Amino acid sequence: MIIADAYVDVAKGKTIEDAAIVISGNQITQVTQYDKLSNHNLYNVIDLKGKTLVPGVMDMHVHLSSNADDNFLAAKNQSIPRKTIKAVKNARKSLMAGFTTVRDLGSSGYAVIATRDGINDGDIVGPRIWAVGHSISVTGGHCDDNFSAPEKQIRAQGVADGPWAVRAKVRENIKYGANAIKICATGGVFSKGTKVGIQQLSDEEIKAAVDEAHMQGMVIAAHAHGTGGIKASIKAGIDSIEHCSFMDQEAIDMAVKAGTYLSCDIYNTEYTLAFGEANGVPEENINKEKLVSKAQRDSFRRAVKAGAKMVFGSDAAIYPHGDNGKQFSRMVKFGMTPAQALQAATINSAALLKQDKLGQIKPGFLADIIAVDSDPLKNISVMEHVRFVMKDGVVYKQ
Known part of the structure; x- marks a missing residue:
């Protein structure tokens, strides 16, 4: 599970505060808030507090x-x-x-x-x-x-x-x-x-x-x-x-x-x-x-x-x-x-590319997730400095 200050819902063009993204294998299974999850001890947590998540x-x-x-x-x-x-x-x-x-x-x-x-x-x-x-x-x-x-x-x-x-x-x-x-x-x-x-x-x-x-x-x-x-x-x-x-x-x-x-x-x-x-x-x-x-x-x-x-x-x-x-x-x-x-x-x-499982942080989509320092919808230049990279459920940069 990844927790962060927020994630960008690119389809709606909105930033959603307090993000908890549950991942199983290479797929996103749940997009919610940390406090709404029970049994926190069941999850391996990647703590990205202070960051905003964006689809790869x-x-x-x-x-x-x-x-x-x-x-x-x-x-x-x-x-x-x-x-x-x-x-x-x-x-x-x-x-x-x-x-x-x-x-x-x-x-x-x-x-x-x-x-x-x-x-x-x-x-x-x-x-x-x-x-x-x-x-x-x-x-x-x-x-x-x-x-x-x-x-x-x-x-x-x-x-x-x-x-x-x-x-x-x-x-x-x-x-x-x-x-x-x-x-x-x-x-x-x-x-x-x-x-x-x-x-x-x-x-x-x-x-x-x-x-x-x-x-x-x-x-x-x-x-x-x-x-x-x-x-x-x-x-x-x-x-x-x-x-x-x-x-x-x-x-x-x-x-x-x-x-x-x-x-x-x-x-x-x-x-x-x-x-x-x-x-x-x-x-x-x-x-x-x-x-x-x-x-x-x-x-x-x-x-x-x-x-x-x-x-x-x-x-x-x-x-x-x-x-x-x-x-x-x-x-x-x-x-x-x-x-x-x-x-x-x-x-x-x-x-x-006709790919219906790429491009969003959404249940059922492949776990391609990156993190930047702040909300890119307010300051798009943060996309020049990506701090975290996950592709297909595997972390490549942290």
């Missing part, structure tokens, strides 16, 4: 096998074993920051899938992971490798051209363990020679990816900065749009009507502009970040105001893993209430 939070857009402070170009030549070791390290950092569930949206060589399996087998420590394997891209697209010389004939493992090739790539990712899918529908910031707002996958290719993923029971995300790619992805039935930088009102209205989840990484701009050049990020990419940042935050603000479904997605790896919680304050700064920001990282993310 979720980040729907991370890249565990990359580090923000790596030299940008040199890191592209790292081996898959090296990337896997990074993923193991960053998975632990994410969990210790209170993120008990993450979705990894692209890593070469299935490094993160191996990391996920190691966590599930108890070999290493980390959050629950939904991993896409290789991001699916057109030749020369944002998720291809465009930095190598032509004579090297380097082609990213997620490249596919044409609807049937895209379907085959979805199937290949699933074959090797992916439990989510991602496509790159438009250009992006950290690729060479791509225009951020330009659609890359055709409408037919996007629809093929969505149909194949859904047929196989997978949630599918679309990297999409530009309005055209966003609209095409929504029309195709995509589950979540990542980045959402250049959204006109029609695109926002389409997302609201379709129930498409939006994932906007509005924290990492400051890190990229402050440290990107020192970390070897080329001028082209720095300039694209400058182009995107204000537009993305404006799109975020307008989408929140319109009532779009929003999830917490930080693009961790563009800034250091473990700092994910810093995005909560930005979400509030750019239009959300603290309750909405927490809902994005809990009940909304659970709904996107």
Whole structure:
């Protein structure tokens, strides 16, 4: 049993004073107050008086096998074993920051899938992971490798051209363990020679990816900065749009009507502009970040105001893993209430992943519980300093 000053009921957006959370195995069995329980001596008590409990939070857009402070170009030549070791390290950092569930949206060589399996087998420590394997891209697209010389004939493992090739790539990712899918529908910031707002996958290719993923029971995300790619992805039935930088009102209205989840990484701009050049990020990419940042935050603000479904997605790896919680304050700064920001990282993310036992402190739910110093509904910045972490009924940080 955990006792604390309070817990956050994220569904209601309220803080409930005097919390006693009874846990059996990996499940929450009772949510009450300590004085209402009889036979106190039957419980092993974790005393977190002075703290507020929050459901374990979720980040729907991370890249565990990359580090923000790596030299940008040199890191592209790292081996898959090296990337896997990074993923193991960053998975632990994410969990210790209170993120008990993450979705990894692209890593070469299935490094993160191996990391996920190691966590599930108890070999290493980390959050629950939904991993896409290789991001699916057109030749020369944002998720291809465009930095190598032509004579090297380097082609990213997620490249596919044409609807049937895209379907085959979805199937290949699933074959090797992916439990989510991602496509790159438009250009992006950290690729060479791509225009951020330009659609890359055709409408037919996007629809093929969505149909194949859904047929196989997978949630599918679309990297999409530009309005055209966003609209095409929504029309195709995509589950979540990542980045959402250049959204006109029609695109926002389409997302609201379709129930498409939006994932906007509005924290990492400051890190990229402050440290990107020192970390070897080329001028082209720095300039694209400058182009995107204000537009993305404006799109975020307008989408929140319109009532779009929003999830917490930080693009961790563009800034250091473990700092994910810093995005909560930005979400509030750019239009959300603290309750909405927490809902994005809990009940909304659970709904996107179609998980009905995650995201709340409630009987019958899995015991993913974190603790912070005070009420995050009054001061959302406390989410940057998580003091206690329980995942699946096991304490990892106290």
